[in-house]
Amino acid sequence: MKKILFVGINSKFIHTNLALRYIIKYAEKNIKDEKYSMKLVEYTINNTIYSIIKNIYKEKAEIILFSMYIWNREYTLKVIKEVKKVLPNSKIILGGPEAAYDAVDIMNENQEIDFIIFGEGEKVVLNFLKEDNAKSIKGIYYRENGVILSNKPEKLIENLDDVPFPYTEEEIKELIAERKIIYYESSRGCPFNCSYCMSSIEKSVRFFSLDRVKKDLKFFIENSVNLVKFVDRTYNLKKDRYLEIWRYIVDNYKEGIRFHFEITLDLFDEEVLEFLETVPKGLFQFEIGIQTINKKTLKAINRKNDLERISKNISLLKKNIHLHLDLIAGLPYEDYKTFGNSFNYVYGLNPEMLQLGFLKILKGTQISTEIEKYGYKYLNFQPYEVLENKFICYGEIVKLKNIEKLVDFYFNSNEFNVSVPFIINNFYDSSFEFYEDFSEWWDNKKYFEVAHKKIAVFDFLYDFYLEKEFDKLDMFKDYLKFDYIKMEKPRFFHEWYKKNVTKNEYENIISNSKLNIEFKSVREKYKKTEVEIFNYDILNGEKDNYSNNKNGSENIKILFIYKNNETEIRCV
Structure with missing residues (x-):
């Protein structure tokens, strides 16, 4: 029995290779005998090349098919070179969008590759497994007497229902x-x-x-x-x-x-x-x-x-x-x-x-x-x-790269939903102007050069606010504090976070609030709730104009209840 190993190298652990799953299921459906054994293995570009080579070697497969994409091209070619050293008799096949459009150059530069497939993969791989003569297999590049040749493309599958569920x-x-x-x-x-x-x-x-x-x-x-x-x-x-x-x-x-x-x-x-x-x-x-x-x-x-x-x-x-x-x-x-x-x-x-x-x-x-x-x-x-x-120079592309990182931190994270809009609406003509200014500040501080904990990202926004000498500082502190508490149970108390609730006030609020939640212990109750007093009516502020939030005669108490992936917020 010939062993066929399909190798997917993903960009992140949470990703999976759908194409290889379809190809394997299609081949298994159409090869009735037990001539072949097919297996899929998946790694990421964060795995060491040595560990991948070792695992592939253990499989001792006669045919090894790699799927190459934009995110794993260089990594895949490195792996292939080393795999061929320890499994010289195994046939190496390369497929995927990064293999098709310069297949001849890839095979010339990587003598370890025996075949490259192009086009829709299911029928091509199936025919490769059925046929012994490379000249008769549509959709492949192959070697013959030191020359790289290619055949006509394989037709697309007309009825996609013929492709099994992956x-x-x-x-x-x-x-x-x-x-x-x-x-x-x-x-x-x-x-x-x-x-x-x-x-x-x-x-x-x-x-x-x-x-x-x-x-x-x-x-x-x-x-x-x-x-x-x-x-x-x-x-x-x-x-x-x-x-x-x-x-x-x-x-x-x-x-x-x-x-x-x-x-x-x-x-x-x-x-x-x-x-x-x-x-x-x-x-x-x-x-x-x-x-x-x-x-x-x-x-x-x-x-x-x-x-x-x-x-x-x-x-x-x-x-x-x-x-x-x-x-x-x-x-x-x-x-x-x-x-x-x-x-x-x-x-x-x-x-x-x-x-x-x-x-x-x-x-x-x-x-x-x-x-x-x-x-x-x-x-x-x-x-x-x-x-x-x-139309755009490299220096401007670099600026946009920096802005991209701050958009991920301060917008896509969904952790600065009131503090950042407060700054934009009060002190900038546009959101782009804010991110441009803020990213230049980050760059001058060399913050883009190292990784940061979440609390540091909050601190940087506060430091930026201070250095820009914006007014309404007390109001901004309330907004920043609200975003921080909404994100997670506070563990750090910095200059901008002054805790206003005593332990007795906290106990009274929790006791008088109908939480409809059963806590296993006092410790869990403290872990899954937080109460804070704010001077500004954050919850009733319009998102487009936070500066209109009123400083009421009474302080506003807000209860935060931490659930699995969200935080419930109540005025109490």
Whole structure:
């Protein structure tokens, strides 16, 4: 029996390789005899190369297939070189999007690689296992007498239902226990033509049948999967189809399960929006690629954005849908100033997460043919990110990199929901201006060069406030203290945090409050609650204008109750 080892090297421990799972299940379905034994092993780029080589060596597989992506290219090639040294007779196959577009160069530079597969992997790998003659296998590059040759591409799978479900019940339970993201696809391909995206290369869109998708979703729901992340490039293409899937999820709603979708927001009509208002809060997460609001840039990258409609739809969705909005820096015709306009627009929509990304020049995309046109300079190694172009210089890209880090700390963390807006609304003309100023301060302090504990990130905001000599300091301290207590039970008391509640006051408030929570011990009660007195009415302040919060004649007592992943807040 021949042993086939499939190797996935992920960027993080919580990630999983969906493509290899589909390929293995498809091969197992179509090879009826017991000629082959197939196994998937997964690692991360944080594992040592030595430990990966050792584990692969133990498997003693005749064929080893690696899946290569932008995040693991260099790492994978290093592993392959060493694996071939200790398993010289094993056939090394390389696949994935990072292998296909410069396969000849990769094989010339890495003699350890015997084959590279390109195109959709299921049929190619199956045919490779069935055929002995490389010349007859479509979709591969191979070596013959020192020359690298390639065959015609394999046709796409017409009926996606022929591809088996990628997870077993035993495996899904293991992935849930390890709190890993479960990836899933209900379609393949993308009809849009975004110039920077590899998904635009396959113009056609194929769908798994609705019956198949419902069956798969039922499996996830019955097994109480924490998060199912759809990898469909644009999920909401066919209204009747995607609405029926959503209705099925809602009809079978189970608390604690979330579904993540990449969507195009301005495709929604009134019927869809009305339905989404009925979805249980937290059940759906939407990732929405705004990328830019610059009209000239949008035209250059083959995109359209109806900004008025996007703003309207987001205001409706925010009530119960978790929103991730994306921006890309380094696009054609987008200079530093216009990017700031795009940033202010997206930030003003107040999503749960603002993902500030940087353009990557990927082989096979339209923009990879426009390098000279736009004067692109970019990293020659993964992740191939832009360094500068005709419209934005490297120094400005560095500034945006710093801003990206602060957006993660002070916005995406969801830990500064009142203190940062207080600063922006009182002392800056725009959110971008604040992050620009704050990131320059961080840079001067050399804070970007080392890691920091959470409490330090709070301290830095306070120090920044002091050094800028902003007024309303007492009010700001209240807002910063509120954010800190909401985040976690206080363990550190710094200059900006003066505790106002005595032990007796705390006991009285807890005793008189109907918590509807049973504590196992006094210790647990103290651990899961906090009470603090504030001088300003933080809870009733409007998010757009915190400076109007009134200093009432009576102090405001707030009870914080710490639950699993959230904090309940009550006035007492």
